[in-house]
Amino acid sequence: MRNKLRLLTPGPTPLPEEVRLALAQDMVHHRKAGFKEVLHRVQEGLQWLFGTRQPVLPLTCSGSGAMNAALWNLFAPGERVLVVDAGKFGQRWGDIAQSRGLEITAIRLPWGVAVSPAQIQEALDNDPSIRGVLVQASETSTGVLHPIREIAEITKVRETLLVVDGISAVAISPCPMDDWGVDCLLTGSQKGLMLPPGLAFIALSPRAWNEVERHPCAVAYFDLLRERENCGKNQTLFTPAINLLNGLDVSLHLFRKQGLEEIFRKQWALTCMTRAGVQALGLDLMVKENYTWGLTSILLPQGMDGQRLLEIAARDYGVVMAGGQDHLKGRIVRLGHMGHVDFADILAGIYALRQSFKACGGHSGSRDYLEISLAAYQQALDHKT
Amino acid sequence: MRNKLRLLTPGPTPLPEEVRLALAQDMVHHRKAGFKEVLHRVQEGLQWLFGTRQPVLPLTCSGSGAMNAALWNLFAPGERVLVVDAGKFGQRWGDIAQSRGLEITAIRLPWGVAVSPAQIQEALDNDPSIRGVLVQASETSTGVLHPIREIAEITKVRETLLVVDGISAVAISPCPMDDWGVDCLLTGSQKGLMLPPGLAFIALSPRAWNEVERHPCAVAYFDLLRERENCGKNQTLFTPAINLLNGLDVSLHLFRKQGLEEIFRKQWALTCMTRAGVQALGLDLMVKENYTWGLTSILLPQGMDGQRLLEIAARDYGVVMAGGQDHLKGRIVRLGHMGHVDFADILAGIYALRQSFKACGGHSGSRDYLEISLAAYQQALDHKT
Missing domain, CATH: 3.40.640.10 (Type I PLP-dependent aspartate aminotransferase-like (Major domain))
Structure with a gap:
């Protein structure tokens, strides 16, 4: 496919x-x-x-x-x-x-x-x-x-x-x-x-x-x-x-x-969407506060092969994410939501993250993770104007 | 037009x-x-x-x-x-x-x-x-x-x-x-x-x-x-x-x-073509020997407005050439024949050079300047193998 x-x-x-x-x-x-x-x-x-x-x-x-x-x-x-x-x-x-x-x-x-x-x-x-x-x-x-x-x-x-x-x-x-x-x-x-x-x-x-x-x-x-x-x-x-x-x-x-407000509103909403989805999957956000609006870092459970996870996401779902650098290599996933990216790309990203996480032996999290992501997205859009 | x-x-x-x-x-x-x-x-x-x-x-x-x-x-x-x-x-x-x-x-x-x-x-x-x-x-x-x-x-x-x-x-x-x-x-x-x-x-x-x-x-x-x-x-x-x-x-x-030989053969032929055309127009080549294969510099007669010549060539014929730099500003035309350029582009270039030169008060040169250019091109192609 x-x-x-x-x-x-x-x-x-x-x-x-x-x-x-x-x-x-x-x-x-x-x-x-x-x-x-x-x-x-x-x-x-x-x-x-x-x-x-x-x-x-x-x-x-x-x-x-x-x-x-x-x-x-x-x-x-x-x-x-x-x-x-x-x-x-x-x-x-x-x-x-x-x-x-x-x-x-x-x-x-x-x-x-x-x-x-x-x-x-x-x-x-x-x-x-x-x-x-x-x-x-x-x-x-x-x-x-x-x-x-x-x-x-x-x-x-x-x-x-x-x-x-x-x-x-x-x-x-x-x-x-x-x-x-x-x-x-x-x-x-x-x-x-x-x-x-x-x-x-x-x-x-x-x-x-x-x-x-x-x-x-x-x-x-x-x-x-x-x-x-x-x-x-x-x-x-x-x-x-x-x-x-x-x-x-x-x-x-x-x-x-669009105007600057609108650019930032979208970035903020994609950030909220990604964070909510990651949490609904029961995964750990690496940065708890003071997080950037262009990427989300996800901590993988000890012992999981992060490199393999990225390969599965790319091979089976077409979703290319980044791993960690230096001592975080294989330990985190960095999901970017900057540039010409919209909510549908992030839906695909969260789905690919979940599937590849499961393929690497991870648990499955909430069944409603996509709805939770979208709700966070919509809420951020509505409130950040 | x-x-x-x-x-x-x-x-x-x-x-x-x-x-x-x-x-x-x-x-x-x-x-x-x-x-x-x-x-x-x-x-x-x-x-x-x-x-x-x-x-x-x-x-x-x-x-x-x-x-x-x-x-x-x-x-x-x-x-x-x-x-x-x-x-x-x-x-x-x-x-x-x-x-x-x-x-x-x-x-x-x-x-x-x-x-x-x-x-x-x-x-x-x-x-x-x-x-x-x-x-x-x-x-x-x-x-x-x-x-x-x-x-x-x-x-x-x-x-x-x-x-x-x-x-x-x-x-x-x-x-x-x-x-x-x-x-x-x-x-x-x-x-x-x-x-x-x-x-x-x-x-x-x-x-x-x-x-x-x-x-x-x-x-x-x-x-x-x-x-x-x-x-x-x-x-x-x-x-x-x-x-x-x-x-x-x-x-x-x-x-x-193509191979390197073929790349250089074309460049050499375009150089010969341009130089022959410029000379047939009665214009002076700035570099008599040891000339490069990617551009030809043409000396304009004393007092001619080289900037105006370039503007006419661009405006009326769509041919964009370069002028001189520093003390040669307005005094020379640099006609480039490098990159994705072929004989037809150079024909257009030589014609635009002639017409804009005439518009600036220059003489007209040989009536056969295009044939002379093409003959030089063909001869170079045939001999430089």
């Missing part, structure tokens, strides 16, 4: 047909008038999505590339940063900071736990030399949502930059950059934005730009000052990923027709 | 329909079995195209990103390199080398002139501390082909790495890396490879890898050692541009069906 493929990983995500058709367009030249219009429109859309009046610079690289760009532009070797290390991507902040030659103070948390604003406050009080806080809005390896708004309350009254990896947060849950006082927000194309990977986006606050202006970036490819200069002329510093930008033009158009 | 758009710039280039359909495919996950097969196939195809037994690493960035990667991995600050500065992209080598903290010896040449092997020999004889030669195979800003094979004869018997930007050369004119003794060959996706921009590829010789192993790369995004490790497992270090790699899988398949 050949089921449809349903990609329910926390990125890359399924693409809308309109975006796919845009990706297939024949090439145009990136320095000519027509494409400058695309870049202009895309810029307006990105500023709207990021909630900023600052330029949102498109970079041709993955999200990790934008993380590199942030640290190479904002800090000089020897400066100290505070890293929130609560998962694989928190560790990545640490790794990049280290390769950049920064001094690191780390808040190490068990995977699945969000940092508390008090921990940030304490670390900054203890060491006023800390120049920046590096954190994920959403830690994709676990599904934790860190309290960016509250952290910003702490950093914005100090000379400490708040640098936020919004890779699995932007266009998934609110993070209005200017309103909250985030100094650097970045994301990749393959999560909330309903695009293939290959583009990243980064925006800086005025005080973050002041830092950038103080020292030139040694990595020419990630020179944000020169990117900003080009952005003002509806260009990019280097030849950009043209077809991905054409796709972005379409996905932003789809978003603007 | 609405003519078809013909993109005759030296990158980006038109795309085959098969590639465009691959670009439009819905997303798959980059760490799952199906995509690993794509990466495996693509790796074999790239090694064939580069003429190397070393891994050819795909990077999600533009060609300039790969130039950054080369210098950050191969050299340490304070080491000296020889830069062949004969155009915009030679200058770019210099700029990146400078930002990397390298000491630079430059061979500065008038734009349109190729470096001679004797000049390289002399520079290396004068300063044995030079650790690398940075050069373009094809200088896209002018259309000059530097003598890579002859330069490699000089570098391979010394402790000097030959680092070649093959951005407008790979899949356009021969540059068999292992045979010639090139130490680093890199390219971008949007020139000979018939893909949109957004991917770059880099391969290193065994002795170049030795250099990389001696010092870790500070820019985590461009860590070639870790990329090589991932490549061996049919993965990439970071989330790659999946849809571009799917497109590459198709374009490499198209190339392999």
